[in-house]
Amino acid sequence: MTAATGGPATGGEPGGPWRSTEPGTPRGGGEPGGPQVGIEAVAAYCGSAYVDVADLFQARGLDPARMGNLGMRRKSVALPGEDVVAMAATAARPLADALTEAERASVRTLIVATESAFDLSKSASTHVHRLLGLPRQCRLLEIKQACYGGVAALRAAAALVAVEPGSRVLVVATDLPVPNRGTYAEPSQGAGAVAMLVGPRPAVARLELGTAGVYGYEVADFARPRADLDVVDTDLSLLAYLECLLGAFTDHAARRPGTDFAGTYDLLAMHTPFPGMVRGAHRHALRRLGGLARDREQEDFDRRVAPSLVFPRDVGNIYAGTALLAMAGAIAHAPSPGPLSLGVFGYGSGCSSEFFACHVPAGAARLVAGTGLAAELAARRRLTVAEYDAATAALPDMAFGAAEAKFDPAGLAGVGAPRPRAVLTAIRDHHREYTWLPPR
Amino acid sequence: MGRDQVFAVVRDNILAVRPGLDPAEIREDRSMTELGCDSLDRMDVVSGALDEIGLELGTDRLAKVRDIGGLVDVLWHGIGGPA
Structure with a gap:
């Protein structure tokens, strides 16, 4: 997936009202002349292989009647040597390559968001920084809060850009779950990474400052107390997601008078554990927050x-990056060229959530669609379930705690779209070594 | 609203997501999973019942529910029924 950066300093959108129904003057970045902060470019890497969800249902003996509510078609699979760092660097490479020297120097922060890190102390961003060859005048850190991580990193990035004018932040959300074999969660557990360059020329989406709504509390819906153990209460998690959607949106609307769920936003993008959940959450929010007849x-x-949902239904849940992938899909597949308003909801189990507004300028859909993600998804190799099981069985070799290992990149070299891909080649005394595979 | 009425609300919401189900199958000692409801169906039943009763209930109150009777109890307590 390639990407374009830049555009005029105004990001193609002068900061004024972006649709007739926008309420008076949002606080912060909404006012004319206020700071412009947002997504300059986006890129993603959602693996070089996939397994068909219908194949997986059949192989596991799952009830095919449940496929409708799940809403999944395919899910991405990481191949040996593709850990969270490799996928993150691969996702971000096109953004780094497109930077001018001056823009490269302006990338003052690199944030990796993940819930499948392999080190409790050192952030995955250090490895991604090395692989991308970014300047050393750069903050390197990691953010964790389950699937909210990507949105948390994006919001933190906007804040850093706002207080350091002219600077940029590279955000990469990357995750690689160990699938819960044989469960109804397994068909939606994907793998992949989404990268966003946040800065003062938001050609993809301007982030509204000061109006985000947040909602969080401690709840035992999901935890990963060990690298190979997910403790999940699915029912509790779906209800916590719903409670957070209502809570975060209500907080958002209180900060942005006149905002309503049914009418304000041209597009909505939400964390997508599986597409059916988003369908249910949308219906629930419309009924609870009012404003639309049921037949509409x-x-x-x-x-x-x-x-x-166009990308998530073919990739699966990529955890920290899922809400960002949904955003990219919403912009790329927008029904009109814009400018458009986009409401985004991020949720992470445990739990924390946020609802925020974006302003998508005209031309953004072309930029995101031009990244080639759709073609890349189509170019992934289809795995049999046996091949998928073999790839899954190899995950512990590169998981948290792995001390020594070697990986043969040959298996990855022959599949997927023609783009440079980072790959883990060895782990020696817990230290990871990577290389770039050239485009094949 | 009495406990029987709360049960009726839950039953009707289960029938809304699983219309082919025999109403007699919906008993307090059974779980929605046993009746063929998937996680999204169960979410719809709980959120639909809350809507109908006009109840705001924190997610943690619903954490220990294991069967239909347990859900009826939590909802009923939510509207002031005895614990």
């Missing part, structure tokens, strides 16, 4: 929400 719910979903 489907049309509203198709028009405002379905574009965000």
Whole structure:
């Protein structure tokens, strides 16, 4: 997936009202002349292989009647040598390559968001920084809060850009779950990374400052107390997601008078554990927050929400990066060229959540669609379930705690789209070594 | 609203997501999973019942629910029924 940076300093959108229904003057970055902060470019890497969800249902003996509510078609699979760092660097490489020297020097922070890190102390961003060859005048850190991590990193990035004018932040959300074999969660557990360059020329999406709504509390819906153990209460997690959507949106609306769930945003993108959950959450929010007759719910979903699900239904849940992937999909598949308003909801189990507004300028859809992600997803190699099981069985070799290992990149070299890909070649005394595979 | 009425709300919401189900199958000692409801169905039943009763209930209150009777109890307590 390639990407374009830059554009005029105004990001193609002068900061004024972006649609007629926008309420008076949002606080912070919404006012004319206020700071412009947002997503300059986006890129993603969602693996070089996939398994068909129908194949997996059949092999595991799962009830095919449940495929409708799941809403998944394919899920990405990481191949041996593709750990969270390799996928993150691969995702971000096109963004780094497109930077001018001056822009490269302006990248003052690199944040990696993940819930599958392999070190409790050192951040994965150090390795990604080395692989991308970014300047040493750069903050390197990691953010964790389950699937909220990517949105948390994006919001932190916006804040850093706002207080350091002219600077940029590279955000990469990357995750690689160990699938819960034989469960109904397994068909939606994907792998991949999404990278966003945040800076003062938001050609992809301007982030509204000062109006984000947040909602969080401690709840035991999901935890990963060991690298190979997910403790999940699915029912509790879905209800916590719903509670957070209502809570974060209500907080957002209180900070942005006149905002309503049914009418304000042209597009919605939400954390997508599986597409059916987003369908249910949208319906629930419309009914709880009011404003739309029930017979119009489907049309509203198709028009405002379905574009965000185009990528997730073919990739699966990539955890920290899922909400960002949904954002990219919403922008790329927007029904009109814009400018458009986009409401984004990020949720991470445990739990923390945020609802925030973006302003998508005209031309952004072309930029995101031009990254080639759709073609890359189509170019992934289809694995049999036996091949997928073999790839999954190899995950512990590169998981948290791995001390010594060697990986043969040959298996990865022959598949997927033609793009440079980072790969883990060895672990020696816990230290990881990577190399770049040239485009094949 | 009495406990029987709360049960009726839950039953009707289960029938809304699983319309082919025999209403007699919906008993307090059974779980929605046993009745063929997947996680999204169960979420719809709980959120639909909360909507109908007009109840705001924190997620943690629903954490220990294991069967239909348990859900009825939590909802009923939520509207002031005895614990």
